[in-house]
Amino acid sequence: MYKELNPPRRILMGPGPSDVHPKVLQAMANPLVGHLDPAFLEIMNETMDLLRHVYQTENKVTLAMSGTGSAGMETLFVNLVEPGDRVIIGVNGLFGQRMVDVASRCGAEVIQVEASWGDIIEPEKIEDALKKHNNVKLVAVVHSETSTGVRQPLEELSEIVHKYDALFVCDMVTSLGGIPTKIDEYKIDAAYSGTQKCLSAPPGLAPVTLSPRAVDVLAKRKNKVQSWYLDLSMIQNYWNEERFYHHTAPISMVYSLREALRLIVNEGLEQVFKRHALYGGALQAGLEAMGLELLVSEKHRLHQLTAVQIPANVSDLEVRKRLLEKYGLEIGGGLGVLKGKIWRIGLMGYNARHENVVFALAALEDVLREQGYHFISGAALEAANRYIRDHE
Ligand SMILES: *Cc1c(COP(=O)(O)O)cnc(C)c1O
Numbered sequence: 001m002y003k004e005l006n007p008p009r010r011i012l013m014g015p016g017p018s019d020v021h022p023k024v025l026q027a028m029a030n031p032l033v034g035h036l037d038p039a040f041l042e043i044m045n046e047t048m049d050l051l052r053h054v055y056q057t058e059n060k061v062t063l064a065m066s067g068t069g070s071a072g073m074e075t076l077f078v079n080l081v082e083p084g085d086r087v088i089i090g091v092n093g094l095f096g097q098r099m100v101d102v103a104s105r106c107g108a109e110v111i112q113v114e115a116s117w118g119d120i121i122e123p124e125k126i127e128d129a130l131k132k133h134n135n136v137k138l139v140a141v142v143h144s145e146t147s148t149g150v151r152q153p154l155e156e157l158s159e160i161v162h163k164y165d166a167l168f169v170c171d172m173v174t175s176l177g178g179i180p181t182k183i184d185e186y187k188i189d190a191a192y193s194g195t196q197k198c199l200s201a202p203p204g205l206a207p208v209t210l211s212p213r214a215v216d217v218l219a220k221r222k223n224k225v226q227s228w229y230l231d232l233s234m235i236q237n238y239w240n241e242e243r244f245y246h247h248t249a250p251i252s253m254v255y256s257l258r259e260a261l262r263l264i265v266n267e268g269l270e271q272v273f274k275r276h277a278l279y280g281g282a283l284q285a286g287l288e289a290m291g292l293e294l295l296v297s298e299k300h301r302l303h304q305l306t307a308v309q310i311p312a313n314v315s316d317l318e319v320r321k322r323l324l325e326k327y328g329l330e331i332g333g334g335l336g337v338l339k340g341k342i343w344r345i346g347l348m349g350y351n352a353r354h355e356n357v358v359f360a361l362a363a364l365e366d367v368l369r370e371q372g373y374h375f376i377s378g379a380a381l382e383a384a385n386r387y388i389r390d391h392e
Pocket of ligand 1: 016068069070071073095142144145146147171172173174194196203
């Protein structure tokens with residue numbers, strides 16, 4: 001006999017998954033309906049409408065792929081790229097590297113434009129690459145690089161990419177529902193995201209959006225999309241009026257996404273962005289008041305994910321282990337070249353609240369004190385609260 005499932009209670013303030021909103025958990029407990037039931041078709045339609053609102057777009061093809069954020073990444077590359085196509089990818093962290101891997105597997109000729117982990121990709125460097133190589137089909141960057149906490153500016157980059165007649169593709173996994181995505185305003189041709197970051201739903205769906213221009217590129221492909229499961233030309237027909245059966249939508253996950261989006265839209269998109277900025281900024285002020293250094297310069301820092309440098313003589317693993325054991329608090333470690341050098345603290349979606357800022361700062365103070373790290377007791381909380389007073 002196995003015991004009943006009883007996972008520990010955690011506060012998930014790492015790079016994802018983040019805590020799921022209680023109402024989203026409740027929504028998932030609803031009974032199933034068939035995936036072609038008129039009631040479910042209505043739910044799919046509403047989910048698409050809500051997605052358009054949160055993505056800030058009117059793109060018709062705005063739907064949720066079955067799979068996590070990485071499935072969204074793979075969807076865009078596998079559909080927009082054909083063997084031999086030339087693509088430019090900005091690499092300033094792990095997820096840029098992953099895009100390079102995925103695009104290469106699609107048979108693309110990949111040109112990498114690199115920056116150090118913690119910096120943005122300078123638009124001029126992308127322009128240099130576009131000048132040097134003709135016939136570039138698409139340019140892709142990560143909007144919120146979760147491995148470093150960098151926020152990539154998009155507006156100028158989009159103009160450059162379109163000047164050279166390429167498609168502009170963005171990873172918005174940690175952006176959607178956390179910071180403005182402005183798909184239409186910035187003329188982003190295609191973007192993908194995931195449910196487990198700022199949407200505060202479990203991992204399992206990958207919302208994607210494609211501009212009419214990107215849809216046109218898809219329609220004009222010479223070869224069939226090599227992935228049957230992620231072939232948007234068929235998936236589109238499942239999500240639109242035709243309701244052409246492709247694969248069974250993960251019903252409960254669609255419930256969760258609809259509820260997560262509903263909560264965001266009801267709170268108001270601008271208010272949601274403000275909340276992330278306010279509490280993310282407060283956490284950052286608190287960390288700095290403890291004498292800790294942040295990886296990213298203020299100008300390019302994300303609010304929903306903060307990379308903080310691990311002080312000398314403090315054990316990365318020990319601190320994270322103590323936070324988990326003593327407080328049930330999960331924060332993330334560094335990846336790749338930043339392994340052992342940074343912690344990553346997320347304040348995403350439902351977690352972007354005052355109580356989580358206070359809790360994380362207090363828990364970190366306690367555990368850092370155990371490690372012999374010196375700082376002024378209570379300064380973090382005071383700085384965080386001052387930040388909130390000044391910015392509310
Ligand atoms: C989390 C993340 C992904 C991958 O999403 P999964 O849900 O883990 O597949 C891709 N890109 C970025 C920027 C992410 O933060």
